[in-house]
Amino acid sequence: MLIHVDDIKEKGLQLEAVEEVEGYPGLQRLVESGELVPIGPVVTAVQAFRVGGMIEVDGQVQAGVRLGCGRCLQEFDLPLRNEFHLTFVRELPEVAGEAGEDGAELSAEDMGLILFEGDELELREAIEEQVLMALPLRPLCSEQCKGLCPQCGIDLNQGQCNCPGQDFNLKFAALRDFKVKKEQ
Secondary structure, three states: OEEEHHHOEOOEEEEEEEEOHHHOHHHHHHHHOOOOEEOOOEEEEEEEEEEOOEEEEEEEEEEEEEEEOOOOOOEEEEEEEEEEEEEEEOOOOOOOOOEOOOOOEOOOOOOOOEEOOOOEEEOHHHHHHHHHHHOOOOOOOOOOOOOEOOOOOOEOOOOOOOOOOOOOOOOOHHHOOOOOOOOO
């Protein structure tokens, strides 16, 4: 998504875009590796405003993906939605006491600012980042998912298996037969 700075008037600028996942390299790598399957385009709506020498961009991104559950391995569809706020500047503002206590200067990223040059703002990277941040670290088909039996591999959401019950908390299993000799 490309915003021309000259198009941002007093009332701001509203844009919408519908793009396929192939237009986002990071998402495309996840598709190629089999980690996710897109089930629709990436839909983005943004509003851009001029505020002093900065350009504020508020937006929302939506996408749908098919993922594998981290417990039972079944595929499920997950709608993704993330709202974002970005601030673009041509140069970093002067800040009194720029150097921190350790003498390090603040970067644009530390201040939450995105530097840009020219008359256009390219939002493709920022949009892709928002979709990636909306992905769960450990995808689950549901919070109640029982997962797979560690012995026979049956999906415990579909039914019970005949494996003997086992204490699944094996943190101290190595100490089970440990005996301490008492000194007299």
